[in-house]
Every structure is written in C-alpha cells, then in structure tokens.
Amino acid sequence: MKKILFACCFLLFYPFSSDAGNLSVDEAFKKIFPQHKFESISPTSIKGVYEVYTGNQIYYFMPEAEVVITGNIITKDGVNLTRESNSKKMAAKMAKLPLESALKIGKGKTTVIEFTDPNCPYCRQAFQYFAARKDVTVYVFLIPLSHDSERKIRHIICSENKVKTYEDVMSGKLDKNAPLNICNDKKADDMIKTHRELASQAGIRATPTFHLKGNAIDGFEKDIIDNLLNQ
16 A cells, blocks of 8 residues: 655644534535535545545545645655546546637647646747647637736737737737737627636636646646657
8 A cells, every 4th residue: 555645734623513423424524614615525545534626626624533634645656646636637627628619729630628828938838839749739728817918818819810819929929018909899708708717617727737638737748748649
C-alpha cells in the first residue's frame, strides 16, 4: 500500500452533532456542514477520509472527527492524488462540451479543447505550439481574466474573420493599445457569456487548460501534450 500524506492542510472544526454517526457519509456531511455544496463524496485510500468534490475543487471530510481538511494528498513517490482525481473529473466534463460554441482552429485529425486568455503568456506559448502542428483541430473557449483580455476577446468575436483575428491577437499584434473593434452585438455578448458558463461548469479555474485524448491538462505542459499527441 502506498504511503500518503496531506500537504498544506487546515482543519476546520464545527460543533459536534450527536446523531451524525448513525447517518450515511453524505447525510452526515450535509448535517455537519449544511452550508457546503458538493457534487460527490467518495472514499479515499485513507480509512475514514472521504473526498468531497464541489464541481471545481476537492477537499476532504472525516465524519468521525467531524472536520473538513483542505490540501493535497501526495504519495511518497510524489504523485498528487488530489490533482489526479480533479483532472479526471474535469476531463469527463470537458469531453461533453458543445464544441459548436467554440472557435475552431485547424483541420487536423486530433481534437484539442482549450480554455485560453489572450493575454496569458502560457496561452500564447500554447498558441504558437499548436499553430506549428497540422495534426490537430483546436476548439478554443475564450475566458477573460482581465479587462484588457475581455476587450481583445470581444474584438475577436466581433471580427468577420474570427480565426485570423484570433491569430493576430495571440501573436501579440494587437498589444500596446492597438485599436480594437469593440462591438455591442448581442451575439458577442451571448458567446462571451456562454464561454464563461461552460468554463464554470467544467471546473476550469485557470488558463490555459486543455482536453486531449481523454485527459485534462492544467497549464501548458508541453512534454505531456507531446506524449499524448505522439501516441
């Protein structure tokens, strides 16, 4: 059995509920922490410790101690079990995204889903990486993390040639206060709103985030992406 540890954990104590021990784990959690919403609760490899998944975050519940624990479970080999579990859940959600809502880039046989911000430096590195490949089709969801990013996203959406404008933005051609076409079109508003909602539903918390061959990849992890594409 792998040795595991909690990294950066904080215990949050709440008043004891005398009959919680007679309840199921889900029922006990709802009774002890009624203000905490969750999508699922499942056992971990540690006896008495359960994983609580909120939809975009994982923490842990110990029914007997009536506490929740925040932090990561890491094996002695350095495997972050918390991150792995969250990535699997995110991947399952990303696989169901409506790709017709995304900006389609390329015509390659392998599908890549990407959540990106036009000012994020790692997003721009990812753009250059995928632009050099002919074996992928990238479906891009645009997530603004700043006011300037939202202006650039609106400029892309308002353009007649969205793909070309996206490439110009991600290449840095529209940096340094370049003039932007900021339309007030309802379709642009709806697309920005849809991309934000889909990011929230998929549990996206940062950019860039990718879905590739059944895997969710948090950040531009070039070696991981290379290995998946070369399989």
